[in-house]
Amino acid sequence: MQSVAGDPREGRIARLRAGLLSAGLDALLISSRANTRYLTGFSGSSSLLVVSQAATVLITDFRYRAQGRVEAGGVADLEIEGTSLWSRLWTVLPRLAGVSSVGFESQHMLHVDAQRVVESGARWQWRPTANLVESLRQQKDAGELECIKAAVAIAELALERTVPEIAAGRTELEVAARLEMWLRELGSEAHPFETIIASGERSALPHAHASRRELQDGDLIIVDFGAVSGGYCSDITRTFVLGRANAAQREAYDIVREANATASAAVWAGMRGRDADAIARDYIERHGLGAEFGHSLGHGIGLEVHEAPRLAKTIDAPLMVGAVVTIEPGVYRDGWGGIRIEDDVWIGPDGPVVLTAFPRQLMELV
């Protein structure tokens, strides 16, 4: 790929270089797959990327020779390695003039690899870093936002086509089969995480994957899934009732729905992650279900389905303009079931924009 005017990857690499200067680093060794894709476009699973002020070098293996050239050739020099990416690093780094202090990604490098780097690369000063690229990734540009919107559209249409097929006697796995088929037919490049279809008592398990359990009349059914478009993820949850909802289901559903709506309307840039979380949590607590909302409110989505920022009660970092986050309050009661409603929300300069349009009112599948 030729480098083109306005290639967003060039702007990203330039911003990273400014960040390296601020951090007093001559170069950064990038082992995170998502960070590598963000900076270079390379989508393979095996690579090391080195960015200095003067160079961008992508080391990958034989399997990705053609793919590396197509995806990253415009912004990075490619090094194709037959045996070990790490051994190639020791031939690449000495060629980078003036590079003495090198950062590595402490949150994306295994202990064993960090040991190797420090021991084999004793002629450089190695410094653990955090979030140098992730902080850039929080602020989605227009192209990234379009990808996420496309991933949302695929997911919503797939769910719309699947809902009529949800019926008593079908297993959770059969529902997952149809939903995932539609996701792929509609162009989802991957399943960003294991589809959750959790029905009846299993819906009380916030992360239950689809099982052989047969759906029964009266079940709560949590459907949590996503799509990928242009490398970017969507992440959506809806909860249905099979048949007519009873009063307890309806009451809990309304509380979760209102918590979702309240938080989705109020997540503004500048707000701390803990304060965003508190909007939904306070609402649910005031309505008596605080003990049943055990996870945090949401997380960023983008090239990864879980990325910065986090909306949780321990997070002091403020939300940034341009982030896309999930808003996913839920309540879970052992032996009874669970309810979660999850939307994807862009934190725009003029306030939150909910990207998901699938109905949020209680849907009784009769």
Add this chain to the structure above:
Amino acid sequence: MQSVAGDPREGRIARLRAGLLSAGLDALLISSRANTRYLTGFSGSSSLLVVSQAATVLITDFRYRAQGRVEAGGVADLEIEGTSLWSRLWTVLPRLAGVSSVGFESQHMLHVDAQRVVESGARWQWRPTANLVESLRQQKDAGELECIKAAVAIAELALERTVPEIAAGRTELEVAARLEMWLRELGSEAHPFETIIASGERSALPHAHASRRELQDGDLIIVDFGAVSGGYCSDITRTFVLGRANAAQREAYDIVREANATASAAVWAGMRGRDADAIARDYIERHGLGAEFGHSLGHGIGLEVHEAPRLAKTIDAPLMVGAVVTIEPGVYRDGWGGIRIEDDVWIGPDGPVVLTAFPRQLMELV
């Protein structure tokens, strides 16, 4: 779950304890998800497991309270944490009498977490370890082998049902949609990796995922996918030709098929990983395509789709009785395409047993 006589998890924990004694460790901190599942049955995505001679303690978060009890209650004491698994570790460890040296999994712990452990846990001696649990996992017991066989059966039946739907004009994504639907309908608990449907020139990319490319007459089509049953994976590849194969396709196919068959019949316990790899590599080299076989021959499968052992030219470790490995030679030619044939093989006490039965002869889809 009550502990039952003959519970394989108890034997695994006992063998790990023997390994800890040999390694001079009082306890092991386990952060690998697959290792945790192997030892306790717990399948959640967020946990820390501590095993000492006297105790097995599983720390997990609120979301997995019910699931943790059901899956791991029989062999582990559960600690449910609302905020940070790591902070709970510092209340669990002091309760373990006589524990002073603690191993951690260097290959499964991020640098940032290892730093945290060493800094916050200064009253213990921390030692990086490798493969203490993985080495046990290589030798599958009868129950594990049954799970893998079930995962193979699901995958093969799904492929059988999908093949008649592969036709010119369909996109790779549409083929993936049908294949994945059948996998789920037939009970696969998850997709163990991103399904690869790579056609035409794209089949020269060994790890190309399904795209919007439309299949054309004359295409080579690589289909690489798997199923999960009881937590265990299968991993299978077949390469088809859409329409009639030409002479070059047929010639390369026969070389790959023969390399596959030769290696599958010859992977015996005790053989080094490099020697297993060499069986197929030498065959392909002798037939002039050595430069086109750029990846290694195979890898172990089990709770993970890539696990020990590795069958690669750098590996000196011998294959162990009871391992299940992939045998997946391939050739890739830029601009022309690629061919890969991958089977799952159990390395039994009396020699290799090929678990995959799907036909390996060249299948022309006409």
